[in-house]
Amino acid sequence: MNTTAQGRDLGIEAVRVTEATALAVSGFCGRGDERAADEAAVAVMHDALRSLSVDGTIRIGEGAENEVPKLYVGEKVGIGGGAKMDVAVVPLEGGNAVARGDPNALCVFAMTEGGGFLNAPDIYMDKLAVGSGLPDDLVDLDEEPGRNLGELAKAKGVDVRELLVCVLDRPRHAELIAKIRQVGARIMLIAGGDISGVIATNWPRTGVDAYMGIGGAPHGVLAAAALACVGGQMQGRLVFPGDWGRDTIALYGIEQPDRKYNAADMASGDITFSATGITPGPILHGIGHHFDKPVTHSLVLRSSPQEVRYIETHHGFSRRPGPGS
Numbered sequence: 517m518n519t520t521a522q523g524r525d526l527g528i529e530a531v532r533v534t535e536a537t538a539l540a541v542s543g544f545c546g547r548g549d550e551r552a553a554d555e556a557a558v559a560v561m562h563d564a565l566r567s568l569s570v571d572g573t574i575r576i577g578e579g580a581e582n583e584v585p586k587l588y589v590g591e592k593v594g595i596g597g598g599a600k601m602d603v604a605v606v607p608l609e610g611g612n613a614v615a616r617g618d619p620n621a622l623c624v625f626a627m628t629e630g631g632g633f634l635n636a637p638d639i640y641m642d643k644l645a646v647g648s649g650l651p652d653d654l655v656d657l658d659e660e661p662g663r664n665l666g667e668l669a670k671a672k673g674v675d676v677r678e679l680l681v682c683v684l685d686r687p688r689h690a691e692l693i694a695k696i697r698q699v700g701a702r703i704m705l706i707a708g709g710d711i712s713g714v715i716a717t718n719w720p721r722t723g724v725d726a727y728m729g730i731g732g733a734p735h736g737v738l739a740a741a742a743l744a745c746v747g748g749q750m751q752g753r754l755v756f757p758g759d760w761g762r763d764t765i766a767l768y769g770i771e772q773p774d775r776k777y778n779a780a781d782m783a784s785g786d787i788t789f790s791a792t793g794i795t796p797g798p799i800l801h802g803i804g805h806h807f808d809k810p811v812t813h814s815l816v817l818r819s820s821p822q823e824v825r826y827i828e829t830h831h832g833f834s835r836r837p838g839p840g841s
Contacts, residue, residue: 526570526788527816530625531827533564534792535812537607537623539831541794542803542810546617553614557607557623562586565603568594575633576604576734589635601627604783606738610708613795620709621794621802626741628819632785634737634777637768640755641733643710646726647718648747657751657776661692661728662699668726676700679725682713689729696728712797714739718748722798730755740782742789745817746824750779787819806830 540560544553558578565572565587572594577587587605594601603625608614610621626633644657644664650671655664669676677700683689685705696703704724706713710731716724736752743750753776756765765773792814793800801813809832816825 526627527790527818527823527825529568530627530788530790531792531814531816531829533561533568533625534623534790534814535829535831536564537561538792538794538803538812539810541608541614541621541623545614545621545795548615550611550615554608554611558586561605561607561623561625565593565605566595568598570594570598570601570627571596572601572603572627573630574605575602575635576606576737578605578607579638600630602630602633603627604633604734604738604741606711606732606735608794609711609735610795613708616707617795618707619795619802620706620712620797622709622712622791622797622800623794624711624738624789624791626738626783626787626789628741628783628785628787632783632787633741634782635769636733636737636754636782637770639733639757639760640730641736641752642730642755643714643736643739643750643752644726644728645714645717645739645743645748645750647720648749650749652749654749655726655751657753661695664728665696665699665701665726672725677702680704680723682706682716682724682727683729684708684710684713684731686729692729709797711735711739711742711791712799714748714750715742715746716798718743718746719799724798737782738789740777740779741787742791742817743779744783744787745789745819745822747822748779750782752777752782785819787817789815789817791815 540556574591578584581588606624613621679701682704713727716722793802795802804811812829814827
């Protein structure tokens with residue numbers, strides 16, 4: 517099998533993982549039980565990963581082996597005997613969105629060759645992202661939001677008031693939000709889903725020009741994996757909890773705690789990325805129904821060659837008689 521054909525097969529396998537997970541979670545939408553939704557996502561994705569035709573190792577997962585029973589960092593997945601791949605998973609991004617029936621909930625999966633993903637612990641990451649087609653190093657995580665937005669507006673040839681910035685709606689972002697509004701830019705506040713928030717900067721139809729703020733570090737790696745396939749700029753810096761000393765940080769192989777990572781630092785190699793929508797968002801529809809059968813909408817990305825595929829799958833579909841038959 518040639519490399520391109522093998523990559524396409526892996527893309528189909530990847531989307532089957534996220535589809536199965538999304539379908540399992542959809543029954544929890546609006547029921548107010550985030551924990552149950554997350555447990556269902558983890559269980560189904562764990563089972564789905566067993567059938568991958570790779571020799572996989574989870575690098576971004578639900579936690580350390582001594583902390584969680586499934587999808588832990590270092591766990592082996594796949595049937596073995598295939599290509600050695602590193603795997604990154606966020607079984608349910610936006611658990612609170614599912615519980616509330618809010619938009620922007622996804623199931624996300626990515627894989628690449630060994631060593632291709634940043635070994636990011638399950639902590640926070642400060643993130644900044646903009647779309648493709650812009651000058652290199654246009655924005656900088658160390659600069660004030662106003663300066664970054666000014667440079668972005670100049671590069672796009674628009675007034676800063678025309679820019680739309682996506683930010684997680686969290687109390688920790690009160691100062692950031694005030695600074696964005698101070699320069700006149702518009703804000704899209706989201707309840708969850710910062711992977712899609714980062715990806716949205718490279719999807720013109722979303723209207724999002726930049727993503728700013730602190731979210732999960734594993735989510736940052738998955739977002740970088742997507743940008744590696746479609747372009748765009750991203751920077752991230754790990755935000756360590758107050759009780760983390762240098763010894764704890766070193767356990768994760770992090771030699772420079774203050775390092776500013778770009779997208780290529782976080783995700784590299786021949787990447788396959790898949791996301792399936794659970795509830796509607798700026799990039800993907802949520803799960804719908806046709807003839808009472810579930811319909812999923814997924815995004816599959818590959819970095820080599822660069823490919824973007826939207827996949828609509830009708831599950832359990834059986835042929836029905838048409839008009840006049």
